[in-house]
Amino acid sequence: MTALLPRTIFKPEHELFRDQVRKFVEREILPHRVAWEEAGQVSREAWKKAGEAGLLCPTMPEEYGGAGADRLYSAIIIEELAGSFASGPGFSLHSDIVAPYINAYGTEAQKRSWLPRMATGEVIGAIAMTEPAAGSDLQGIKTTAVRQDDELVINGQKTFITNGLLSDLVVVVTKTDPAAGAKGTTLVLVEATRPGFTKGHKLQKIGMKAQDTAELFFDDVRVPVDNILGGEGQGFYRLMRELAWERMQIAIRNAAAAEAILDQTIAYTRERKAFGRAVLDFQNSRFRLAELKTQVQLGRTFVDHCLDLLLKGELDADTAAMAKLWTTEMQGRVVDQCVQLHGGYGYMWEYPVARAYADARVQRIFGGTSEIMKEIIARAL
């Protein structure tokens, strides 16, 4: 590994945990890659093993099956998966986006019925905001949840939903009062078993081949009003609360993936010969790699700085948007150069760099596009 500045945010406990996670990924994740890519999804068994190993929902309180851990533990899981290019398992969305919603806004009954089983991997979570006609602009959501006595009747369609096929529980963003705009938005917990809820076909993507990104359809799906999460009409507000942390998760992943692919590329160019010497011996290779290493170091320093702010409760939305914007764009540049330095092999799927390249493209799109990040940053100018 090419040396970067020492990281200063982790304690020895964190590093022990990192070792465990790394071993888990090597043992339980990496050997199944090809099978999962073919299936277009990760096996349920892998989720349960991750639960057993304490890799799901670590930041949830112990009474709800978690470990009461700080967010650096989440960061470590994200980093270790990203560092081995394991883009299939949607663990972090499940553990660090969906579960926190339930923990923060759920009733005691909701927490008890879902969180412990999410921590074991028996229940897989998803969050469904995006619709065919509403992505960046969530005000355009059309899925309705209409009250009938003590039930809600849900109709509509969602798309691009991570963990879509495997999901047992979906936090669905609905309109309970379409006339009220943002204030008519409500989060509803919808179990996969509800009649009228169907999952569409598996979406074919450029990368993230083992990730079950799917369409979801809701046709007169009835749920009790008790399934409302965080209050009627509160949805939009709830969605805003943890955006900084949610975007940081993407930044963390990208910083780690960029670092890993840089290491692989250095190793590759050291081995690979052309014109009688190692590819790394060409000045151009060294300069390109020096440029990449510099960017990786800057990304790493910035992400750690933001993580530190996050732990202290000081990370604001526009700084997190900068982290998301900068690291995703940086990763895009890094993987592109790394494919180039691999030559033809870099285009072959069996090489991590090819998959890293394909996986990277979406980072600038989901979790708020780069353009939306710029809107947020520009508002704070």
Place this chain on the structure above:
Amino acid sequence: MTRKIFTAEHELFRDQVRRFVAREITPHHDQWERDGIVPRSAWLAAGEAGLLCATMPEEYGGAGADRYYSTIVMEEFARAGASGPGFSLHSDIVAPYLLAYGTEEQKRAFLPRMATGEVIGAIAMTEPGAGSDLQGVKTSAVRDGDELVINGQKTFITNGQNADLVILVTKTDPAAGAKGTTLVLVEATRPGFTKGRNLEKIGLKAQDTSELFFSDVRVPLDNILGGEGQGFYLLMQELAWERLQIAIGAMASAEASLEQTIAYTRERKAFGRAVAEFQNTRFKLAELKTEIAVARVFVDRCIALVAERKLDTATAAMAKYWCSDLQGKVIDECLQLHGGYGYMWEFPIARAYADARVQRIYGGTNEIMKEIIGRTL
């Protein structure tokens, strides 16, 4: 974004420096640009205000300050676009050589007067035929009894016209390569030492970057700094800090340019609205702000490391290369957002643009920085 590396005392000092710049530097900078040089009176004023050689020990006229103080001086000058005064080269490159490698006599002879501004320092490595590759230095210093006889030519020397004291990189043993390199203190008063042209440049108009000529210049052997044959080795010791200084200036200049550009685009109207309201403008500014924020965090980490004497050469090379490149990009975009006014010398952004270009060249070109980083892969 709030910075975390400075204490309250540092911030007080920053206020002082800022006021000094507003009072003693900015009002005169136009004139100095026309003159191609900063007058000695400004150096003396800076000395009096405690802005020169702040990190030198008190016994040698300094304030025994940490490198955060140097950082603050560099930042405030860069922010103000005050690119004429070569204070940081004098205080944070030349003086530290004397302190680290000078004999007690050498230190006493020069450091206190460097702190007052009575003696202005320069360092002369580059020659017409040797820049990036300092092994190619040809200026010779040949022993003759208890004297050295110096012959040769230097160029691109910062503070060249003003200099009273030059740390000269010479070859005392041309056959020995790097090991034949020796640093020699040469006073401007020595017969045979002449100052050549004050060079016309793209920017840094008030900076007296010059040629220096040495024709049978005699100095006593006591003028050797840090030992015969040690020159190359000594030049390597503080490269991390020397290069970080460029990154520090680059960031401050980029930040100031962004602030000016935000203000300008808010005032300037086109097609019935402020230029700042066009989405393209907002996105460009958001990109620049992000780039600056990321680099700022990195540079502050490097400053904290340098203060603990822990900054390695390759990381400093990253900072120098990345921040000087970034400064170029930021200022270019900022100039664009100014439209035609951005091309007019009276606008700070125009000068910042012209000044910025050299940051990628001196202090080791960015290509050389990549060589250094490339060695750590």
